[in-house]
Amino acid sequence: xxxIGDKVTGISxxxxxxxxxxxxxxxxxxxxxxxxxxxxxxxxxxxACALRDAEEDLKDLDITVLGVSPDAPAxxxxxxxxxxxxxxxxxxxxxxxxxxxxVWVEKSMYGRTYMGMTRASFLIDNTGVIRMVWPKVKPADxxxxxxxxxxxQPSS
Numbered sequence: 001x002x003x004i005g006d007k008v009t010g011i012s013x014x015x016x017x018x019x020x021x022x023x024x025x026x027x028x029x030x031x032x033x034x035x036x037x038x039x040x041x042x043x044x045x046x047x048a049c050a051l052r053d054a055e056e057d058l059k060d061l062d063i064t065v066l067g068v069s070p071d072a073p074a075x076x077x078x079x080x081x082x083x084x085x086x087x088x089x090x091x092x093x094x095x096x097x098x099x100x101x102x103v104w105v106e107k108s109m110y111g112r113t114y115m116g117m118t119r120a121s122f123l124i125d126n127t128g129v130i131r132m133v134w135p136k137v138k139p140a141d142x143x144x145x146x147x148x149x150x151x152x153q154p155s156s
Contacts, residue, residue, distance in 0.1 A: 001102030002122065006130045011097055013068065013090035016076035021066065021088050027126070029062035032146060034121040034137070035103045039071045039079035039089070043119070047139035052085050054143050061150050063123075068092050070117055092117075121146070 002008065011023040011033075023031060034051075036044045051058070051065050058065060065087035069076070076089040090097075098104035098117055107116045121142065123132040132149050134142070 001120065001133070001135060002100075002130055004130055004133055007128050008101075008122070008124055008130060009128050011100075013092055013097060014073050015088045015090055016073055016080045018073045021090060023066075023124070023128070026064050028064040029126050030131075030150065031064045031066060031124045031126075032058075032121060033066045033068060033101075033124065034119075034142070035068045035098060035101065035117050036119055037069065037117045039069055039075050040082065043139040044069070044079075045083060047119075047137070047142050048079070048085055048089075049083055050139070050143040051087065052083065054147070055086050057147060061147070063146075063150065066090055068097060068117075070095055070098070123149070 009024060012020055015021045036047060038044055048067060067087065068090045070092055072093060073091045076091055079085065080089060092098050095104040101122065103118045103120045104115060105118045106113055119137040121134040121137055122130050125131050134145055
């Protein structure tokens with residue numbers, strides 16, 4: 001898994017509208033890239049809706065949110081529409097970005113092992129450097145963890 005201090009560049013993925021979004025083109029102070037396993041599932045919905053509802057807090061802190069899952073853009077569009085999401089959802093169908101970040105991992109459920117996306121978040125500054133990593137995100141706590149960390153950082 002990538003860690004604090006690592007540089008991230010060259011990340012481009014299609015969003016829920018099938019538009020190409022590039023990390024290098026985002027000009028905010030912070031970019032929160034959060035990886036989640038599957039759109040329209042309970043935990044992913046809790047996490048996404050908390051970020052949606054905190055739009056003003058995130059804007060005040062100059063944080064751009066990008067959600068990344070292995071879902072196709074069409075499913076991401078359904079997720080956006082159903083939940084009224086106000087940020088980009090990126091499709092990583094070949095999991096190449098998830099592999100680069102180290103979040104495409106072996107998982108197990110009901111005795112079966114498979115590869116899938118782990119729930120993790122990375123806060124990246126405007127120079128492309130990872131400033132914080134949350135390797136095991138709990139959907140209900142995610143937003144508070146982010147806001148608490150950013151608000152306790154010295155002003156630059």
